Structure formats: structure tokens, C-alpha cells
Amino acid sequence: MKEIRMVDLRGQYEKIKNEVDAAVVSVMESSAFVNGPEVNAFQAELQDYLGVKHVIPCGNGTDALQISLMSLGLKKGDEVITSDFTFAATVEVIALLGLKQVLVDVCKDTMVMNVEALKKAITPRTKAIIPVHLFGQCPDMEAIMAVAKEHNLYVVEDTAQAIGAQYTFADGTTKKAGTIGNLGATSFFPSKNLGCYGDGGAIFTNDDALAHRVRGIVNHGMYRRYYHDEIGVNSRLDSVQAAILRIKLRHLDQYTAARQKAADMYDIAFKGCSKVTVPTRAKNSTHVFHQYTLQLAQGVDRDALIAHLSSKGIPAMIYYPVPLRKQKAYDTHDYDDTQYPNTDYLVRSVMSLHMHTELDAEQINYIADAVKEFVK
Numbered sequence: 001m002k003e004i005r006m007v008d009l010r011g012q013y014e015k016i017k018n019e020v021d022a023a024v025v026s027v028m029e030s031s032a033f034v035n036g037p038e039v040n041a042f043q044a045e046l047q048d049y050l051g052v053k054h055v056i057p058c059g060n061g062t063d064a065l066q067i068s069l070m071s072l073g074l075k076k077g078d079e080v081i082t083s084d085f086t087f088a089a090t091v092e093v094i095a096l097l098g099l100k101q102v103l104v105d106v107c108k109d110t111m112v113m114n115v116e117a118l119k120k121a122i123t124p125r126t127k128a129i130i131p132v133h134l135f136g137q138c139p140d141m142e143a144i145m146a147v148a149k150e151h152n153l154y155v156v157e158d159t160a161q162a163i164g165a166q167y168t169f170a171d172g173t174t175k176k177a178g179t180i181g182n183l184g185a186t187s188f189f190p191s192k193n194l195g196c197y198g199d200g201g202a203i204f205t206n207d208d209a210l211a212h213r214v215r216g217i218v219n220h221g222m223y224r225r226y227y228h229d230e231i232g233v234n235s236r237l238d239s240v241q242a243a244i245l246r247i248k249l250r251h252l253d254q255y256t257a258a259r260q261k262a263a264d265m266y267d268i269a270f271k272g273c274s275k276v277t278v279p280t281r282a283k284n285s286t287h288v289f290h291q292y293t294l295q296l297a298q299g300v301d302r303d304a305l306i307a308h309l310s311s312k313g314i315p316a317m318i319y320y321p322v323p324l325r326k327q328k329a330y331d332t333h334d335y336d337d338t339q340y341p342n343t344d345y346l347v348r349s350v351m352s353l354h355m356h357t358e359l360d361a362e363q364i365n366y367i368a369d370a371v372k373e374f375v376k
């Protein structure tokens with residue numbers, strides 16, 4: 001059996017090595033290292049893939065979120081609602097900009113933003129919502145967009161874990177994750193579903209005015225060379241990464257299919273095992289399985305299970321062990337603990353098994369057997 005790795009970037013690289021190596025050498029030879037033709041080509045190809053008018057590449061996913069919020073012209077103290085159960089980058093950028101993070105509970109089954117909790121959290125100071133497409137699927141975007149419309153709020157999608165996922169509206173129209181709200185922010189960190197070999201990110205929008213603003217902000221608030229109309233940042237995708245991303249984008253649907261196939265094989269392997277709940281697929285979204293996250297039944301000793309798996313050479317991770325509202329950096333002490341039953345349950349019971357594009361049936365059955373052997 002192949003060695004089990006939490007993410008197998010090496011195995012994936014080996015299959016596209018010739019293409020990638022040639023593309024990297026060609027960037028070296030062109031010496032257009034930043035904002036060169038590769039970046040423009042990647043931008044256009046990703047726009048095409050996503051069916052979105054503007055893709056603005058930037059330095060990483062956290063920047064993409066921050067720049068998106070900056071482009072909305074919010075004022076200090078304005079409230080931005082996001083999930084209590086997500087990676088810290090989402091809430092970090094809200095706090096960094098002097099905005100107020102308002103954290104809401106998620107759904108127990110799909111683990112993404114709970115629309116009822118969202119509705120309850122809206123106040124006259126709420127200005128934006130950041131739904132997070134956690135683990136690879138969209139929250140109920142149709143309902144979230146309706147709430148946003150009713151209250152005149154911006155929606156910035158955090159699609160760092162769900163590039164390529166597709167959402168279907170009640171009328172049958174479909175849109176790609178990150179192209180539904182006013183803005184979408186994604187990451188090309190190596191382990192993400194579309195990952196480069198370093199850092200990278202991008203912002204998506206269909207709104208020409210927001211796209212213009214974002215293009216200025218990523219470049220020092222400069223809309224005309226050496227005229228700085230506002231305080232911006234320096235956040236760029238370099239050409240080597242863009243060249244690699246162009247190649248990987250051509251394989252993205254096939255990578256997604258490999259992840260989905262691995263998830264289905266796990267599901268089958270866990271059939272009949274009452275101690276684990278396999279990932280629930282959201283009703284209106286495809287799942288691109290950035291993570292395959294189990295919920296363990298009460299009574300299963302998660303730490304001991306992870307130690308058991310580790311002794312067999314199987315990595316398993318807890319995404320995420322602490323709700324954001326209880327993280328030292330973000331604990332404002334002004335939340336009502338009774339409002340987060342699902343997040344509080346999930347931080348105790350989730351466990352992600354390894355998931356990537358290079359998994360095979362032998363590995364999956366070995367892993368699932370090791371879990372079942374422990375939980376009985």
C-alpha cells in the first residue's frame with residue numbers, strides 16, 4: 001500500500017510534472033515575474049471556469065477576504081456576521097479592519113452557516129455577511145441572499161475550501177461557489193482544492209464598480225500610476241504561481257471528481273457503523289470535499305481514536321477544536337453561550353480523515369477499518 005499522507009501533493013505533482021516544469025521554466029525565461037501574461041491568462045481562464053465577470057488575483061486567501069471587506073467602504077464598528085465554526089482567517093480580517101465580528105451558529109448536519117441564527121443576529125449596525133463554504137459545500141445561499149436583500153447587506157463568500165462547488169437555486173439556475181454574493185474570496189494555498197506551490201488567492205465579483213475598487217486596493221490604493229486615492233495594500237499573485245494554477249485549473253474538475261469518489265468510498269465503508277456519522281450533503285450544493293469530516297457519536301474517545309489511528313500510520317485532524325468566540329484573540333465575552341449548541345457539539349465531535357486527489361480504495365478501506373476497529 002502507498003504511504004498515507006494527509007494531503008498528497010507529491011503524488012499529484014508527479015502526474016503533471018512535465019507540464020508544470022516547462023511552465024515554470026518558461027516564466028523564468030520570460031522574466032515577467034509579477035503581473036505578467038501568465039497572471040492575465042489565469043485570470044481570464046478562471047473567469048471562464050467560474051462564469052464570473054471579474055477575477056482579481058492577490059497574495060493569499062486572507063488578503064482576498066480583507067481586500068473584499070475594504071472595498072465595501074464600511075465604517076469602524078459596523079457589524080459583520082460570520083460563522084463561529086470556521087478557520088480564524090475569516091474573523092481575523094473583520095477584527096483587523098476595526099469592524100465588529102458577530103459570530104453565529106452553524107447547522108448540525110452540514111456544518112455551515114445556520115440561516116435562523118443569522119436572522120437573529122441582525123441589528124441596525126449589521127452591514128455584511130460572510131458565509132463560509134466550509135469543508136467544500138455551500139450554505140443555503142438562496143436564503144442568505146434573501147436575508148441580505150431584505151436588510152440591505154453585502155455578502156462576501158469565503159470560498160477558500162470550496163472552489164468548483166456548484167449551488168442550485170429553486171428555479172433551477174446554478175452558480176459556482178464564490179460568484180453568488182457581491183464578492184467571493186478564495187485561497188490557492190497548496191492544500192486547497194485548487195492549490196499552487198506557494199501562496200495565492202483571488203477575489204471574484206460580477207460588479208464592475210467593486211472590481212475597479214478591488215483592483216485599486218490590491219495595488220496600494222492606486223487607480224492612476226502614483227496617485228493614491230485611498231489606503232490600499234500590496235497583494236499580488238506571482239507569475240510562477242499563475243502558470244502552475246493554469247495547469248491545475250485544467251485538471252480541477254477531475255480533481256474534484258477524485259475527491260468525491262474517495263468520499264463515496266468512505267461512506268460505503270462506514271455503512272452500518274452507528275458510532276460515526278458521515279458528511280451530510282447540503283440540499284442545493286455539490287460537495288467538493290476539501291475535507292471529509294466525520295461526526296463521532298457521544299462516548300467515542302476522540303483523542304484515543306486519533307492516537308490509535310496515528311499508531312497505524314493514519315493521520316487524522318480536528319478542524320476545528322475551539323469555537324472562534326472562545327479563542328483568546330476573539331473572545332469578546334459578550335456572547336450568549338446558549339446560542340451555539342451546534343458549534344459547541346461539533347468542536348467536540350468532528351474528526352477529518354485524510355482527503356486528497358490521490359487516494360485509492362485500498363487506503364480508504366484500511367483507514368475506515370482502523371476507525372471501525374476502535375469505535376466497534
Ligand SMILES: *Cc1c(COP(=O)(O)O)cnc(C)c1O
Binds near residue numbers: 060061089186189200
Ligand atoms: C485557508 C482558508 C483561508 C485563508 O487562506 P490563506 O491563503 O491561507 O490566507 C480563509 N478561510 C478559510 C475558510 C480557509 O480554509
